[in-house]
Amino acid sequence: MTWSDEELVTRSIGGDADSFNQLVLRWERPIYALAYRQLGREEDARDVCQETFLRAFRAIGGFRGQAKFSSWLYRIALNLCRDWVRRQRRTPVVQMPEDVDAMELAAAREPSESIEDLVARHDLTRVVERAMAKLPEEQRTAIILKEYHELTFQEIADLVGCPLSTVKTRLYQGLAVLRRELGANNQ
Amino acid sequence: MNKITCLYPDRDAVLIAYLYDDIDAADRVAFETHVTICQPCRGELAELRSVRTTLGQWAPPEPARTSFVNFESRTPNPQSRWHSIPVWAQAAAAMLVLGASASIANLDVRYDRSGLNVRTGWSKPAPAAPTPPVQGEQSAEAPWRAELSALQNQLRSEIRQTSQASAVSAASATPAGATMPDAEFRRRARVLLDESEKRQQNELALRLVQFQNDMSAQRQADLTKINQNIGYIQRDTYGELLKQREGVNYLLKVSQTR
Numbered sequence: 066m067t068w069s070d071e072e073l074v075t076r077s078i079g080g081d082a083d084s085f086n087q088l089v090l091r092w093e094r095p096i097y098a099l100a101y102r103q104l105g106r107e108e109d110a111r112d113v114c115q116e117t118f119l120r121a122f123r124a125i126g127g128f129r130g131q132a133k134f135s136s137w138l139y140r141i142a143l144n145l146c147r148d149w150v151r152r153q154r155r156t157p158v159v160q161m162p163e164d165v166d167a168m169e170l171a172a173a174r175e176p177s178e179s180i181e182d183l184v185a186r187h188d189l190t191r192v193v194e195r196a197m198a199k200l201p202e203e204q205r206t207a208i209i210l211k212e213y214h215e216l217t218f219q220e221i222a223d224l225v226g227c228p229l230s231t232v233k234t235r236l237y238q239g240l241a242v243l244r245r246e247l248g249a250n251n252q
Numbered sequence: 253m254n255k256i257t258c259l260y261p262d263r264d265a266v267l268i269a270y271l272y273d274d275i276d277a278a279d280r281v282a283f284e285t286h287v288t289i290c291q292p293c294r295g296e297l298a299e300l301r302s303v304r305t306t307l308g309q310w311a312p313p314e315p316a317r318t319s320f321v322n323f324e325s326r327t328p329n330p331q332s333r334w335h336s337i338p339v340w341a342q343a344a345a346a347m348l349v350l351g352a353s354a355s356i357a358n359l360d361v362r363y364d365r366s367g368l369n370v371r372t373g374w375s376k377p378a379p380a381a382p383t384p385p386v387q388g389e390q391s392a393e394a395p396w397r398a399e400l401s402a403l404q405n406q407l408r409s410e411i412r413q414t415s416q417a418s419a420v421s422a423a424s425a426t427p428a429g430a431t432m433p434d435a436e437f438r439r440r441a442r443v444l445l446d447e448s449e450k451r452q453q454n455e456l457a458l459r460l461v462q463f464q465n466d467m468s469a470q471r472q473a474d475l476t477k478i479n480q481n482i483g484y485i486q487r488d489t490y491g492e493l494l495k496q497r498e499g500v501n502y503l504l505k506v507s508q509t510r
Contacts (some may be wrong), residue, residue, distance in 0.1 A: 094315075101312035111315055183454070184461050186309065193310040211272060212307050218274050233265040240268070244303045 070134040077125050085125065089118050092135060095214060096142050102209045103146040105194060113149055117142040132223065139214070140224055143206065150202075196246035204239030207232055258292045266295065273299055 068076070068087065076084035098116050101110035120141050128137060197205055206225060210216045222229045269275035270283045287293050362410065394425070 098312045104311075107313055107315065110312070114315075121471075181461065183458060184465070187458075189306070189309055190311075193307060208307070212304065218269070218272075232264060233268045236272075237264040237268045240271075240300050240303055243307070244299050245311055247303060248299075249304055 071130065074125065074128060074130070077122075078128070078184050081138065085122055088121075088134070091139055093118070095135075096138060096207040098213060099142055099209060100146055102197070102213065103143070103206070104149060105198070109149060109153075113142060113145045116145055120145075133220075136216075136220055136224055139210070139216075143224070147202070156211050177212075192247065199246055200239050200242055203227075203244070204235045208239045211236060258290050260286055260290070260293065266340070267297065267300075269302070271297065 067085070070088065070091070073084040073088050077088065093114060097114040098247070100113040100117075101107060104110055104214055117138060121138055132140075138228065140208055197208075200208070203225070210221045210224065211218075216224070218229050218232050221232045225232070265273070266279060266283050270280060270287075273280075275283070287297060
């Protein structure tokens with residue numbers, strides 16, 4: 066039987082760690098992906114992901130369910146990413162393309178993917194990461210949450226604490242920058 | 253970037269909402285109708301869709317570990333813990349608790365020739381008059397001593413049987429337990445080696461292709477540069493030739509006029 070997030074949260078609050086482990090299994094990839102796209106480094110993303118779930122585990126007793134569990138997790142992860150960038154004084158999102166490990170891509174690719182496709186994808190990844198690195202943090206966050214996590218505008222607004230219209234503006238401006246950057250790269 | 257000249261109300265926000273299909277039905281229909289007649293909006297929509305397609309191909313690398321954290325139960329299940337304790341130990345613990353409770357409750361249990369007497373209460377009974385030692389009292393206590401020793405023997409035999417049974421099961425499990433981890437270990441090591449080999453091959457192939465691409469690009473650049481240089485040289489040479497020819501012609505003209 067598959068429990069909903071809310072049911073698993075209730076059971077976790079009751080002390081059932083297995084339920085919380087199920088939540089971890091369900092959400093660790095999205096949280097890791099969010100952290101990776103924010104920070105641009107796999108190691109950092111993994112650390113932030115782990116810290117996110119540790120904090121959630123400690124604070125699950127105080128979760129009252131006003132928001133979705135996933136939104137609550139995203140908020141923790143985004144705050145950690147922000148703190149991480151400030152603390153580490155690292156430029157977010159891959160202005161260090163050498164750190165992008167082609168082997169990770171090779172490991173993740175489909176077996177039928179040719180080397181040429183792999184190289185093309187690798188290049189494309191670098192191009193996208195460079196373009197994303199040029200965005201201000203709030204625009205990048207809005208695009209990541211909308212594009213890759215499929216949150217609604219309202220959910221993003223609640224998550225980052227800004228009006229709904231601001232979210233749309235940030236998305237529009239961010240996409241406009243990306244269009245320019247990606248277009249310039251194609252020429 | 254193209255200058256947008258469309259005056260649709262709140263155009264950018266509506267365009268983004270339409271792009272992500274996060275829009276009211278009425279607004280969607282209205283904007284759809286607008287897009288059919290507005291070239292700038294149609295063009296920008298197509299470009300932003302193209303950006304989204306490109307973004308969709310940006311995937312983070314797979315994390316090395318399958319799972320990040322594994323949480324232990326904060327409140328261990330008492331039932332499961334009790335199941336791991338042998339029955340005889342549970343009985344001994346129960347006896348201990350019973351004894352402690354009895355001592356607290358001033359429980360008085362007597363088992364003598366008159367039978368089993370149990371008395372409880374905080375008030376201590378009046379001490380009975382000392383009875384003179386009866387000859388053969390030791391032999392009168394013999395029944396409960398015998399029962400106690402019988403119980404003791406029974407417990408010992410049960411413990412022995414339990415330990416023998418666990419020893420037998422452990423012994424029977426030993427061969428499989430000794431070989432399985434090795435086999436499993438070898439299998440996992442083989443899988444890891446295969447994966448590592450595959451990755452190395454991929455990496456080598458990737459580097460080779462990149463090297464080939466770089467070489468090709470460099471060669472192309474060099475060829476272009478050489479062609480340009482040859483062009484310069486030819487032009488210069490041709491220019492010199494023209495000058496020399498003009499000079500010769502001039503000299504011929506001068507020599508003929510004289």
